[in-house]
Amino acid sequence: MSAETTRRALAWAHGCLSVQSLGGMLGPVLFLLPDGRQVSPLHVAPWGNDPERETLPEILQQLRGEWPCVPFGSDTNRSLPAGWSATGESFEGAGVPHGHGSNVHWTWGDCDVRQITMECHYPDDHPIRLLRRRIVPDQSAAAIDITLEIEARRPCRLPIGLHPTFRLSPRPGSVVIEPGAYDRVWSVPGDVEPGAALFTPDRQWSSLDKAEARCGATMDATQVPLMEDTEDLLQLSGIDGSVALHYRDEGFRARLSWQKEHFPSLLLWYSNRGRKAYPWDGRHVALGVEPIASAFDLGPSISTAANPLAASGIATAIAFEPGHTFTTRYRLSVEAARLG
Template sequence: MSEHVLKWAHGEAVVLSTAAVLADCRFNLGGKAFLPFARAPWMGTVTDMSIIGHLRELGGDFVCVPMGSGGPAPQAPPEWAALMDRPRDWPIHGPAADEEWTIVSADASSVTLALDYPETSPVLRLERRVAARPDAPALDSTLTLFARRAAPISVGLHPIFRLPEQPGRLRLEAAFDFGLVHPRQVAGEQEFSSLATVPQANGPVDLSHSPLGSQKNLNVQLCGMRSPMKATWLDEGAGMILDWDRAQLPSLQIWHTDRGVDVPPWNGQYRGLGLEPIAAAFDLNDAISTGPNPINRRGVATAIDIAPETPTIIRHSVVAFSS
């Protein structure tokens, strides 16, 4: 594994070759250090190569091509049940989130990495560029996808942000058409229209203010995103805006885990909030996203179409601010 350090007037960041992970980022906000991204406590210590790359080095931002992970589920809402027998995609979130990328160019404030895909994939090659914005506490990322052959494929971006210690002290704000609880986690109502009232078995929870206290795990998809995602750490006077091309990636998956995964390397330690722009049906098997499903039947794309003639370019940014 190799790493590249970005330094500019408004911050410092580290990008790893493993899964092209943004491992660390510090923004300078008026002389105050602001670290919005999550970072696994085991980073740099896992030597078991059977654990996929983005879990060995679980930092703040990576890419998923295809988005899928999935695996069979014994129970699901009726409209999802017939789809939930698909096997797990491997590696989870695709080669992009597992393999060693090659650093092809780098300077003081940017780095470009590349990864060739197996011949069995419709994807030929990925290039990922992470660049500091010279005049702002901001990072701009570009994913360029080169196709081997024309095909639909699910795609996701996977920023993960730091949870505060106290429940409810991270405020989320976004506009969307409709939200759905992950079909694996439904115990009644699945759909919602406000982050403040996400249905759960024991009554609605307020996902607009996290962490959720006694609830360790929750996964939802905001479909038909109409705005960036704004997050404010209320006790720190700071926040960030996550923005991307919503015509390409029309949904945002929110993955909330607060010491909710017990198997290695997690061991009940990890706290993070994934805010993941996607063209996918949650993190389900890629075949579910590329075929008919309850989300794309409502006009929200769950895959992108790639073709050899024209590379697909997907951009996203994280801009920090003082509140």
């Protein structure tokens, strides 16, 4: 790594949290439920102490928890079906996976017993100048409030997103995805991982529990982990800014809420033993639950071009202007829930 990862931690009456400089990633987080149980819903990738991780892209080296992606996704050569194009806005650095801030060390700001703040300066030729991040535990609840500020260097349109990644219990179907109200479900126009796709590509459905698999069967995509070894994405458009994960075997529910006017879609990343190469090694099981203004993770040149999601009225990019700070707020919380 180009610099040593440093960390800051906070404890409060309802839990404790850790934040790392690399990627500005939050995790792990331990919440204390009212009945005295401790639960830790955010994912930490299993290779974090492996010396070989230094050969990986920075975003993967100590992958964990939650962080912002500006821009979301990355530009790369893709084979696209009819209706999709890569004719939108691009720039130097648009090929960096999930943006500059996901791959460098952030600078610590004010960190005390009530908050952790940090910022990330972008390269001089990048359309974005600066990201700021503020993480504040709710002193009265098992919850964390997060603020993201984005400052632009020049006028631009970019896909952006948040990247909470949750751990999953080992038993298939032991965690239930409970999204708020949404309009439709979209499958990615291609393969996320060659040979590991599950859902019929470039399709739309009315409900997440009626997704179509490539074998022709209809499946319930709310029940995770999935039985199948797969690496795939589904996007819920027009969502109301809320989602919960019910950990049925552990008796708790994790909730995420955000400003729907900023992130009108929720991207679900099913990382379900589908990637066989290092560091995934066919063992990685986690669920990305990612509020976005983006077309999947297809990058700026596709998300800012004409695309089926945008044609349906769903924003797949945000406009930024110098001198105007974009501010968005979101919240992660947990609560006790029934078993089974």
